[in-house]
Structure formats: structure tokens, C-alpha cells
Amino acid sequence: MIERFIHQLRVEQPAPDETAAGARVRLADRFPRTALRRMTHLGMLIGSTLDGVPLVPEDALVFASTFGETRALEDFLMSFPAASPLLFQTSIHPGGVQQVLIGRQQPIARLWPLAGRTRLVEQALLTAVIEPAPRVALVGGEERGTWMLEHAMASPRSFAFAAILTREPAGAAARVGFTPGMETDDACPTLENFTQALAGRRALSWHGAGGAWTFDWL
Amino acid sequence: MGIEACDCLTPFGDAAATAAALLADRRALELKPVLGRDGGDLVPLALTGPMDETLPPHWLSCLHRLAVGIPPAAWGSAHAPVIVTSSNFGVGSLYAFTRDRDPRNLAHGTPFASVELLRREFCWGEHVHVFSHACVTAHLGLAHAARLLHAGLADRVLVFSYDFVSPFVAGGFHSLKILNGQLPAPYARRETGSIGLGDGAAFAVLTRGPAPCRLAAHALYNEMFHFTANQPDGAGFAACAASISAAAGGRRVWIKGHGTGTLEAGRLEAEAMARQFPNAPLTGWKGSLGHTLGSCGLVELAIALAALRGGRIPGTVGGQAPSFTDNVASQPFASAAFDGAILISNAFGGAHAAMLLTHD
Numbered sequence: 001m002i003e004r005f006i007h008q009l010r011v012e013q014p015a016p017d018e019t020a021a022g023a024r025v026r027l028a029d030r031f032p033r034t035a036l037r038r039m040t041h042l043g044m045l046i047g048s049t050l051d052g053v054p055l056v057p058e059d060a061l062v063f064a065s066t067f068g069e070t071r072a073l074e075d076f077l078m079s080f081p082a083a084s085p086l087l088f089q090t091s092i093h094p095g096g097v098q099q100v101l102i103g104r105q106q107p108i109a110r111l112w113p114l115a116g117r118t119r120l121v122e123q124a125l126l127t128a129v130i131e132p133a134p135r136v137a138l139v140g141g142e143e144r145g146t147w148m149l150e151h152a153m154a155s156p157r158s159f160a161f162a163a164i165l166t167r168e169p170a171g172a173a174a175r176v177g178f179t180p181g182m183e184t185d186d187a188c189p190t191l192e193n194f195t196q197a198l199a200g201r202r203a204l205s206w207h208g209a210g211g212a213w214t215f216d217w218l
Numbered sequence: 219m220g221i222e223a224c225d226c227l228t229p230f231g232d233a234a235a236t237a238a239a240l241l242a243d244r245r246a247l248e249l250k251p252v253l254g255r256d257g258g259d260l261v262p263l264a265l266t267g268p269m270d271e272t273l274p275p276h277w278l279s280c281l282h283r284l285a286v287g288i289p290p291a292a293w294g295s296a297h298a299p300v301i302v303t304s305s306n307f308g309v310g311s312l313y314a315f316t317r318d319r320d321p322r323n324l325a326h327g328t329p330f331a332s333v334e335l336l337r338r339e340f341c342w343g344e345h346v347h348v349f350s351h352a353c354v355t356a357h358l359g360l361a362h363a364a365r366l367l368h369a370g371l372a373d374r375v376l377v378f379s380y381d382f383v384s385p386f387v388a389g390g391f392h393s394l395k396i397l398n399g400q401l402p403a404p405y406a407r408r409e410t411g412s413i414g415l416g417d418g419a420a421f422a423v424l425t426r427g428p429a430p431c432r433l434a435a436h437a438l439y440n441e442m443f444h445f446t447a448n449q450p451d452g453a454g455f456a457a458c459a460a461s462i463s464a465a466a467g468g469r470r471v472w473i474k475g476h477g478t479g480t481l482e483a484g485r486l487e488a489e490a491m492a493r494q495f496p497n498a499p500l501t502g503w504k505g506s507l508g509h510t511l512g513s514c515g516l517v518e519l520a521i522a523l524a525a526l527r528g529g530r531i532p533g534t535v536g537g538q539a540p541s542f543t544d545n546v547a548s549q550p551f552a553s554a555a556f557d558g559a560i561l562i563s564n565a566f567g568g569a570h571a572a573m574l575l576t577h578d
Contacts, residue, residue: 066328066329066330067328067330068329068350073309073312076386076390077312077313077316077386078316080253080256080313080316080317080385080389081253081256081258081389082393083389083390083392083393084393085390085393085394085395088389088390088391088393088394089390089394089445089446089566090445091390092305092352092566093305093329093350093351093352094350094351095445098442098445098566098567101440101442101567102442102443102444102445102567104442105442105443106442107439107440107441107442107443107454107568108440108442109438109439109440110438110439110440111351111438111440111567111569112349112351112358112362113349113350113351113358114347114348114349114350115329115330115348115349115350116329116330116333116346116347116348117330117334118344119344119345123347123348126366126371127347127362130365130366130369130371131365151321151324153324153327153328153331180370180371185296185344208296209296209299209345209371210296210297210371210372211296211371
């Protein structure tokens with residue numbers, strides 16, 4: 001069995017109607033004012049979950065988001081024919097997490113941005129548990145869309161989480177286990193369900209990626 | 219890890235045709251309106267078909283042509299996963315929707331929807347990993363494939379990458395002023411830098427089994443200094459070069475650089491490679507093919523493999539004297555003197571990626 005231990009878990013589940021402007025006020029003390037002005041909702045939520053979590057250049061970071069930087073994408077599309085350079089660069093995956101790390105001037109060895117959907121959580125966990133770095137930041141999140149949401153191409157809710165995965169059980173909050181086997185796949189938690197489970201300290205288990213997954217609280 | 223199969227699609231055709239065109243110093247880039255039928259400034263683009271979105275998308279037929287060469291397997295199963303890498307996916311269709319309001323364009327606009335379309339078309343299972351990290355994306359896919367194989371969690375992995383130019387991405391790079399009216403001249407010391415953009419798609423099947431060509435090592439590094447600029451001292455290039463150099467050991471290598479045609483990144487890259495690999499020729503092919511964005515790492519791997527089969531490596535097409543450094547290869551060279559190659563890509567956020575290609 002491959003296992004990793006969860007440390008420094010943080011979850012952001014803002015009020016459903018929170019806007020980027022609202023988050024800018026709520027989270028004003030977390031970011032330098034000049035950086036805050038340009039941050040997206042997703043960037044601020046991720047920044048909040050990583051606030052106070054020290055990272056070093058030898059760490060790796062796995063970032064899971066199906067829709068990514070939705071609002072920047074929506075606004076960039078609407079900026080044509082005078083395309084906005086700022087919105088262009090912000091709209092590119094993984095802009096949400098890059099805003100935070102660039103703001104912190106935090107180099108990192110390896111960044112693994114995933115953009116799947118159905119088995120995204122499983123794939124992000126798999127990426128994290130086979131990463132050789134002693135510490136892996138597992139980060140995920142979405143931001144609520146506007147016109148793209150009307151076409152089911154964006155998340156209906158904004159949320160984010162961040163956790164540090166290590167091989168060290170002491171002081172851990174939870175344990176991720178993957179036991180390779182020949183089990184048939186069953187449904188994998190969605191990114192939002194996974195985030196809710198983290199917030200509610202709810203255990204999870206499912207089969208997929210050629211094995212059995214467990215997520216237990218310690 | 220062994221490379222069981224690998225090919226690409228560019229405006230010149232497959233990897234063999236593309237390598238032959240590069241050896242003949244041909245450019246696929248042509249000056250075209252930045253916003254397609256909506257006009258705008260002329261910029262260098264290398265296209266396989268219409269830039270404006272079509273229904274069904276033009277890129278889908280291209281990908282079907284490419285996919286003919288993929289060895290059969292239960293792709294998308296747990297032990298034969300697919301890794302899709304792209305920085306664009308079907309985003310051009312979102313631009314088409316905002317212009318035309320035709321909802322049919324929305325069916326493949328997001329990364330997930332675009333990959334779902336591929337999954338249906340190619341009958342892949344659910345185990346399709348999707349990575350997107352701007353212009354180092356394909357490197358991530360190949361490195362992740364190697365890890366899955368190394369961990370015994372997969373027997374074979376298909377890495378599949380595609381990026382097709384649309385007004386969305388051309389307009390974006392044009393807004394950054396690095397896509398302008400000049401053809402790119404990678405690693406050339408000149409007044410103004412410029413890039414070109416190109417359509418590109420590619421695949422590789424990696425396996426633990428023996429193969430004449432292998433991806434022996436990967437190196438990744440993220441500066442996180444600035445969204446679109448590198449650390450001025452070149453520390454990011456140096457860190458990635460040092461890491462892959464350690465893996466290369468005493469091998470005699472040539473280098474396929476990123477070489478988009480921008481001035482600062484081109485200089486930093488050429489200088490870092492000259493310092494770390496003083497005897498290795500540095501070549502780059504985006505002066506002909508344009509920058510195939512998230513797919514460039516895999517497209518250029520396929521071309522490198524085709525060139526190795528022919529025994530001659532294309533030089534820096536579109537390069538001009540003087541170059542930033544003396545290591546820049548302006549002409550094709552024989553591969554016989556080398557037993558490895560280092561393939562490099564860079565991306566927004568100061569992301570650096572390198573892989574070591576070895577061969578018998």
C-alpha cells in the first residue's frame with residue numbers, strides 16, 4: 001500500500017454569493033494590497049488556504065481544477081477585439097495557483113496542474129502519492145462562473161483547499177492510502193465533494209486507477 | 219522509459235515529413251491576420267487548416283489522422299491510461315461562441331469537454347489524465363507517464379497532445395506584443411524579438427519494455443518570479459539545466475532548445491546551455507513551425523526521433539547571425555557523433571522542463 005499523511009489542511013468554502021470583490025475585502029489582510037488588486041477569486045481562495053503554509057523550492061505542488069480561471073477566461077473573451085494582456089495571462093491554467101506563488105516569490109521544484117473532471121480527485125491524489133518530493137502541497141479549487149455557468153461550463157460554487165502530504169504520520173490530521181489491485185472502478189468523489197469531505201472531516205473510500213483508495217481521519 | 223511509438227502532425231505533415239522540411243530549411247510560418255476572418259495585424263502563423271473555428275472542429279479530423287498511428291490497446295483503462303496534454307484544448311470554440319453565439323461551439327470549449335470529445339471519438343476509457351501547464355504541458359505528461367510506469371501502476375501509457383491556433387491564443391500573444399509582424403529568429407541578437415504560433419499535435423506510447431529510444435530522465439523547475447518574465451540572472455534556466463546535466467552524465471548530447479524567438483528568454487536559454495553543455499550544439503525549430511504551445515515538447519520529441527532515424531538533425535531554422543552564443547547550430551548536423559539529446563521547453567510563470575532522450 002502507498003500511504004501519505006495529511007498535514008496543515010485548510011479549506012475555503014465562502015458564502016455562495018461571494019464575489020471576487022467581496023473576497024478582496026474579506027481576505028484583504030492575507031495579501032499585499034498591490035497583488036490583491038489583480039487577483040482572481042480562485043487565486044484569493046487558494047492564497048487563503050496556503051496562508052501560513054511554508055513551502056520550500058524542493059517541494060512539489062499538485063493543483064486540481066476542472067474549470068480553472070473561469071472569470072479571467074470569461075472576461076478575456078469579452079475583451080476582444082482589444083484583447084487584454086493581463087486577462088490573457090491570468091486565464092491560462094494554472095493561473096490561480098501561480099498568482100499566489102508569484103506573489104510569494106516562491107519557486108517550486110515541480111508543479112502538476114490537472115484539469116480533468118470525472119476522476120480528477122483520484123488523479124490528483126495519484127500524482128501526489130507518486131511524487132518523490134518529501135512534501136507535496138495538494139491544492140484544488142474552483143471559482144463560480146457567470147455567463148459560462150449559464151452554459152454549464154463553469155463551477156456553480158467557489159471553493160478551495162490545500163493540504164501538505166508527507167510520509168510522516170506524527171501530527172497528521174488524516175491518511176491517504178492507495179492499495180493497488182484489480183478492483184473494478186466505482187464513482188470517484190468530485191472535487192467539490194472531496195472539498196466538503198475535507199471540511200467536514202468525513203472519511204472516503206472508492207476504487208479506481210487500478211486499486212482501492214481510502215481517506216481516513218486520525 | 220522506452221518509446222514504443224511516437225509521431226506528430228504539423229503543417230508539413232507527420233514527423234518524418236516535418237523533419238525533412240526542417241532539414242531543407244523550410245518555414246511553415248506565414249503572415250496572416252491575427253484574428254482570422256475578423257482581421258487584425260498580420261502575424262506569423264503555421265496552420266494546418268482554417269484558423270477560424272469550424273463545426274465539427276477542424277482539429278478533430280487532424281487528430282483522427284494522427285491517431286491512426288497509435289498502437290492498439292485498451293487505452294484509458296487503469297493499466298493503459300491516457301495522458302492528454304494541451305494548453306488550448308478547444309478554447310478557440312469559446313471565442314467563436316462569443317462572436318457568433320452559436321451554442322454548438324460550446325460543446326468542446328473547456329478542457330474537460332474537449333477531452334470528453336476525444337474520449338468518445340477514440341473510444342478511450344475513463345482513465346484519461348488531463349494536464350495543462352502552458353508550454354511545458356507535454357513534458358509534464360511524459361514525466362507523469364514515466365512515473366506511472368516506474369511505480370508499476372501502468373504497463374503502457376499513451377501521451378496525447380494537441381494545440382491548434384485560434385484568435386483566442388493569437389490575440390492573447392499579440393496583446394503581449396511578442397506576436398508581431400516579424401518572423402521569429404530564435405537565438406538571434408537583434409533589435410526586436412518575435413514569436414510565431416503553430417498548430418501541432420503529437421502522441422507517444424511509453425513502456426517499461428526495451429526500445430531503441432528512451433526517455434531516460436526528466437527535470438522540472440518553476441521560478442515563480444513573474445507571469446511572463448524570467449529571473450534576470452537566468453537562475454531558472456540554470457537550475458533545470460543542472461538537473462538534467464546530472465542525469466546525462468558523460469553522454470555526448472545535442473540540445474533541442476525552446477527557442478521561440480523572444481530576446482530575453484532566448485539569450486538566457488542559450489547562455490545557460492552554453493555554460494552547462496559547452497560542447498553541445500543548440501538547435502530550435504520554432505522559427506519554422508511556430509510555437510505549438512502546450513504540445514511543443516511532444517511535437518518536437520517526435521521530430522527529434524524522426525531526425526535521428528535519418529541521421530541528420532535540423533539546425534535552427536530562421537536563425538540569424540549574430541546569435542547570442544556560439545553554441546547555436548545554424549545548419550543541420552550529423553547525429554552519429556552523439557548518444558543522447560536534451561529537449562527543453564519553457565513556459566509562463568518561469569516554468570522550465572527538460573528531458574533526456576537516449577538511443578542505441
